[in-house]
Amino acid sequence: MIAELGLALLWFAAAFALLQLFTGLLSLREAGAGFAESVRPVAVMQGVLVTLSFLALIWLFLRTDLSVLLVASNSHVDKPFVFKLAGTWGNHEGSMLLWVTVMALSGAAIALLERRLPERTMLATLAAQAFVSLGFYAFLLFSSNPFTRLEPAARVGAGLNPLLQDLGLAFHPPTLYLGYVGLSVAFSFAVGALMTRQVGPQFARAMRPWVLGAWIFLTIGITAGSYWAYYELGWGGWWFWDPVENASLMPWLAATALLHSVSVLAARDALRIWTIMLGVVAFSMSMVGTFLVRSGVLTSVHSFAVSPERGSFILALLCLYIGGALVLFGLRASTVNEGKQFAWSSREAALVFNNVALTAILGIVLVGTLYPLLTEAFGVRVSVGPPYFNPVGAIFAFPMVVVMAIGPLLRWREDRFARVGRRMIAPVAIFAIALVAALVLAPGIGILPLLGLALAAMLAVASVLPVLGRNPRRVKLAVWGMVVGHFGLAVALAGMASNAAFTTERLAAAAIGDTVAVGPWDVTLSEIEPIAGPNWTALEGTMTARYRGGAPVVLRPQARNFFSPPTATNESALATRWNGQLYAVLGQEADGGRWQLRLWWKPFVTLIWIGGLMVALGGLLALIGRVIADWKQRAIRVRLAERREYREAQP
Amino acid sequence: MSASLKPKHQRLVLVIVALCVLIGAGLLAAYALRNQASYFYVPSDIVADPPEPGQAVRLGGMVADGSIETMDDGVTIRFTVTDGQASVPVEFSGIIPDLFVEGSGVVAEGSMGPTAFIATNLLAKHDENYMPRELQDMTEAQQREVVAETYEAQAQ
Amino acid sequence: MSAPTPGRRSRWTIWLPLALFIGFVALVAYGLMAPGERDVRSAMVGNPLPQFTLPAGVEGTPGLSRADFTKGEPRLLNIFASWCVPCAVEAPQLDTLAAQGVPIDGVAIRDRSEDIAQFLDRNGNPYRAIGKDDVSAVQLGIGSSGVPETFVIDGEGIIRYQHMGPIMERDIAQIMSEWRKAKEPL
Numbered sequence: 001m002i003a004e005l006g007l008a009l010l011w012f013a014a015a016f017a018l019l020q021l022f023t024g025l026l027s028l029r030e031a032g033a034g035f036a037e038s039v040r041p042v043a044v045m046q047g048v049l050v051t052l053s054f055l056a057l058i059w060l061f062l063r064t065d066l067s068v069l070l071v072a073s074n075s076h077v078d079k080p081f082v083f084k085l086a087g088t089w090g091n092h093e094g095s096m097l098l099w100v101t102v103m104a105l106s107g108a109a110i111a112l113l114e115r116r117l118p119e120r121t122m123l124a125t126l127a128a129q130a131f132v133s134l135g136f137y138a139f140l141l142f143s144s145n146p147f148t149r150l151e152p153a154a155r156v157g158a159g160l161n162p163l164l165q166d167l168g169l170a171f172h173p174p175t176l177y178l179g180y181v182g183l184s185v186a187f188s189f190a191v192g193a194l195m196t197r198q199v200g201p202q203f204a205r206a207m208r209p210w211v212l213g214a215w216i217f218l219t220i221g222i223t224a225g226s227y228w229a230y231y232e233l234g235w236g237g238w239w240f241w242d243p244v245e246n247a248s249l250m251p252w253l254a255a256t257a258l259l260h261s262v263s264v265l266a267a268r269d270a271l272r273i274w275t276i277m278l279g280v281v282a283f284s285m286s287m288v289g290t291f292l293v294r295s296g297v298l299t300s301v302h303s304f305a306v307s308p309e310r311g312s313f314i315l316a317l318l319c320l321y322i323g324g325a326l327v328l329f330g331l332r333a334s335t336v337n338e339g340k341q342f343a344w345s346s347r348e349a350a351l352v353f354n355n356v357a358l359t360a361i362l363g364i365v366l367v368g369t370l371y372p373l374l375t376e377a378f379g380v381r382v383s384v385g386p387p388y389f390n391p392v393g394a395i396f397a398f399p400m401v402v403v404m405a406i407g408p409l410l411r412w413r414e415d416r417f418a419r420v421g422r423r424m425i426a427p428v429a430i431f432a433i434a435l436v437a438a439l440v441l442a443p444g445i446g447i448l449p450l451l452g453l454a455l456a457a458m459l460a461v462a463s464v465l466p467v468l469g470r471n472p473r474r475v476k477l478a479v480w481g482m483v484v485g486h487f488g489l490a491v492a493l494a495g496m497a498s499n500a501a502f503t504t505e506r507l508a509a510a511a512i513g514d515t516v517a518v519g520p521w522d523v524t525l526s527e528i529e530p531i532a533g534p535n536w537t538a539l540e541g542t543m544t545a546r547y548r549g550g551a552p553v554v555l556r557p558q559a560r561n562f563f564s565p566p567t568a569t570n571e572s573a574l575a576t577r578w579n580g581q582l583y584a585v586l587g588q589e590a591d592g593g594r595w596q597l598r599l600w601w602k603p604f605v606t607l608i609w610i611g612g613l614m615v616a617l618g619g620l621l622a623l624i625g626r627v628i629a630d631w632k633q634r635a636i637r638v639r640l641a642e643r644r645e646y647r648e649a650q651p
Numbered sequence: 652m653s654a655s656l657k658p659k660h661q662r663l664v665l666v667i668v669a670l671c672v673l674i675g676a677g678l679l680a681a682y683a684l685r686n687q688a689s690y691f692y693v694p695s696d697i698v699a700d701p702p703e704p705g706q707a708v709r710l711g712g713m714v715a716d717g718s719i720e721t722m723d724d725g726v727t728i729r730f731t732v733t734d735g736q737a738s739v740p741v742e743f744s745g746i747i748p749d750l751f752v753e754g755s756g757v758v759a760e761g762s763m764g765p766t767a768f769i770a771t772n773l774l775a776k777h778d779e780n781y782m783p784r785e786l787q788d789m790t791e792a793q794q795r796e797v798v799a800e801t802y803e804a805q806a807q
Numbered sequence: 808m809s810a811p812t813p814g815r816r817s818r819w820t821i822w823l824p825l826a827l828f829i830g831f832v833a834l835v836a837y838g839l840m841a842p843g844e845r846d847v848r849s850a851m852v853g854n855p856l857p858q859f860t861l862p863a864g865v866e867g868t869p870g871l872s873r874a875d876f877t878k879g880e881p882r883l884l885n886i887f888a889s890w891c892v893p894c895a896v897e898a899p900q901l902d903t904l905a906a907q908g909v910p911i912d913g914v915a916i917r918d919r920s921e922d923i924a925q926f927l928d929r930n931g932n933p934y935r936a937i938g939k940d941d942v943s944a945v946q947l948g949i950g951s952s953g954v955p956e957t958f959v960i961d962g963e964g965i966i967r968y969q970h971m972g973p974i975m976e977r978d979i980a981q982i983m984s985e986w987r988k989a990k991e992p993l
Contacts, residue, residue, distance in 0.1 A: 152929060154895055295839060311839050319832055326825040333821045356669050360676035367680045371688060373838045381691035387707060388687035392679055507744055509725020587746035590725035598746050666820055
């Protein structure tokens with residue numbers, strides 16, 4: 001009954017999306033101006049209906065209703081509560097429903113809260129939003145119905161992929177999805193503004209919170225995904241340049257560029273066309289990412305249920321949205337009014353450089369990701385990995401870090417390089433010191449880790465200069481956001497470089513009682529025992545690790561075998577200190593009662609994810625700052641209007 | 652300085668600079684991809700036209716029956732990868748994937764060393780879709796197909 | 808970039824993103840359409856079954872061996888498992904085929920006898936015999952890449968046709984005709 005109700009609600013929501021599209025478009029014409037008032041309520045209603053439909057699906061998963069095909073193929077009666085909940089969106093159909101739900105809720109939020117945009121742009125935006133949603137409704141209703149019944153009902157259900165049965169991963173995909181959907185809102189704004197040709201600071205300020213929000217979720221999603229791959233795959237790496245990882249990185253790169261160009265547009269009314277273009281590109285990258293992951297055109301370690309049919313559907317949507325937006329862009333871009341000019345020695349110019357560099361990196365990642373597909377067309381099989389991405393990406397990333405250090409010190413409009421040069425003395429000195437120190441401490445250090453460490457040190461110092469010596473209370477929250485975000489990037493870069501430069505690895509076969517040394521650690525294997533979990537059995541090794549002969553730390557890595565479906569995984573064990581992590585993996589039994597152990601000592605590796613979270617925190621501070629500022633401005637405007645009315649009412 | 656430029660000129664300069672950077676990035680990517688992409692080899696390719704020593708490649712084929720031997724250190728194994736026509740000795744130090752057994756398909760990432768292919772990573776797919784098969788009594792075309800299937804085991 | 812001035816010089820750059828996008832779509836469309844990349848057909852089609860002998864999947868039924876497939880009558884060999892949901896989805900279609908007189912044998916992959924029995928209770932039992940394949944030996948031997956899969960084996964023990972994934976309503980006619988074709992020698 002609940003399944004049928006959910007499906008009916010989904011159909012109703014789709015009907016309201018259609019209504020939203022038509023009333024939105026009609027109200028843009030003079031003859032249809034009467035429809036304008038109905039667009040907002042329709043958008044809110046659409047949000048309510050699809051949310052109820054999603055709640056119905058959650059209900060089915062929590063009850064483990066095995067007469068529903070999706071539940072039977074992705075859940076299990078014995079599964080813990082959290083994973084039942086996560087099962088709702090841990091599959092193709094459910095994640096698409098989550099996507100369309102969040103999208104409709106954003107539409108409802110715009111309809112209820114947005115009052116700055118010119119009304120016509122606002123209506124065009126809601127129409128564009130409905131158009132995007134309709135594609136996903138069609139996808140759900142015609143090709144991926146989450147409420148399909150299974151006759152007869154299954155007995156126990158199939159279980160999640162055990163690799164995915166992990167708390168971190170249960171909340172990782174929805175986080176990325178929230179980011180993708182946020183970018184779809186930015187896309188709708190861009191299309192709406194193109195339709196009415198009203199691009200300017202007001203538009204940028206309306207769009208900015210959505211870009212910021214999307215960017216925060218993407219940052220958290222990528223950081224969490226990287227940590228998941230690090231401890232779950234048991235390979236000791238934190239980024240593999242895998243297509244799935246690239247699929248989440250590319251929207252982030254585009255969103256980062258968009259975030260900065262929106263700032264230029266809001267503050268200085270420049271980069272109008274470029275911002276619109278990035279709005280389209282950022283959403284295209286989320287769609288391209290989803291497409292690459294779901295269609296199976298590229299193979300990946302993170303396997304999803306892959307289907308060429310679904311791939312074709314997503315590709316069709318991609319063509320419709322992005323192709324359509326780009327045609328509209330080509331037709332309208334040259335008729336949007338001109339923005340302002342700026343000087344080369346200004347904050348704007350630094351941001352333009354940042355945008356070009358980010359776009360170049362985006363292009364490099366995209367080309368590297370698609371290259372295997374291209375060569376396959378000529379019958380050659382290749383794979384592209386770190387030897388390509390790391391150095392080629394760094395060629396653009398390192399200059400960008402330098403500009404990141406200088407840019408915030410520059411003034412808007414125009415500045416003198418000499419003034420900024422004086423402020424850069426300290427960061428440049430730190431750069432030189434870090435360079436020399438790294439060369440002395442680690443003579444064999446590679447060029448990329450070396451520059452990475454030195455640049456991280458420089459950026460860390462430079463990023464706090466904008467608030468140094470100022471009264472912290474009087475610094476705007478958005479500025480704090482920028483400082484924390486840039487500092488976080490320096491921290492993450494330091495972690496990456498340190499991990500690349502100073503990691504020590506040890507592979508050994510150890511008998512019970514043997515001690516293996518790795519870096520400053522001595523690790524003793526004390527026992528190997530079979531243990532059983534709810535749906536797996538494992539061999540668990542117990543190891544005692546001592547850092548420079550200090551207090552013992554116990555590590556318990558496992559070699560796990562799941563039985564539903566049968567799969568084997570290696571569960572790594574970690575010992576975290578302030579200055580790094582010890583990473584242990586248990587392998588197979590070797591000859592003579594010995595066991596394979598793989599150990600890594602990774603100095604300061606945790607900075608990668610701490611930095612990533614700081615970047616997200618910076619975004620959050622900026623978002624809160626912007627929203628509060630907007631709210632205050634609105635309050636002032638309302639008061640002014642009241643006063644004017646009062647004065648006019650006086651004789 | 653550009654404040655004195657006419658708007659049209661500033662725009663033109665910006666577009667040209669941005670395009671140059673992006674085209675430069677494209678050319679750089681194309682150049683790097685030619686050198687850094689790791690190509691897929693089967694044993695007969697390696698025998699016919701070996702890659703440069705040290706060049707990262709992927710080697711795919713079947714683990715020959717009876718060829719796996721463990722070295723004394725307990726973590727290094729040697730085995731032979733074959734496609735039915737040619738064989739290549741492979742050396743690997745590390746944790747062996749669970750589904751790695753004689754007669755199974757494997758993709759080894761690594762590079763040619765002086766006496767053997769030095770694998771840095773072995774890929775064998777960890778699920779029901781993994782499909783190794785005996786090479787016995789198979790025609791050359793079928794062996795090619797088997798090798799094609801081991802592409803499926805490429806996990807990265 | 809900051810603003811357009813209506814001029815001939817900049818017009819084409821505005822269409823550049825669309826051109827790049829079309830290139831991307833052409834590339835991935837090719838990738839999607841490229842045949843045979845994801846469906847790995849068994850190279851064993853047209854070849855005889857390999858030798859195998861499997862113990863019975865459920866108590867009180869016979870086991871399964873290659874000899875069962877060389878008795879002059881074409882049969883279906885269905886690879887399934889009780890933990891596999893698509894297998895439950897295809898069960899009614901197997902029942903239909905069995906009702907039309909097609910003999911079906913099953914191979915249960917990495918399964919337990921009591922689970923198989925439960926599965927048959929619930930979804931019906933179209934099988935003449937079920938073999939229990941605990942190490943996927945037969946599955947790998949005949950080149951099946953997943954569960955469920957169904958093979959048509961002719962009376963000489965030669966694999967004639969492979970169906971991958973669950974048998975749906977629309978597949979029944981195809982499988983019936985392949986089974987009839989298998990009555991004629993190659």
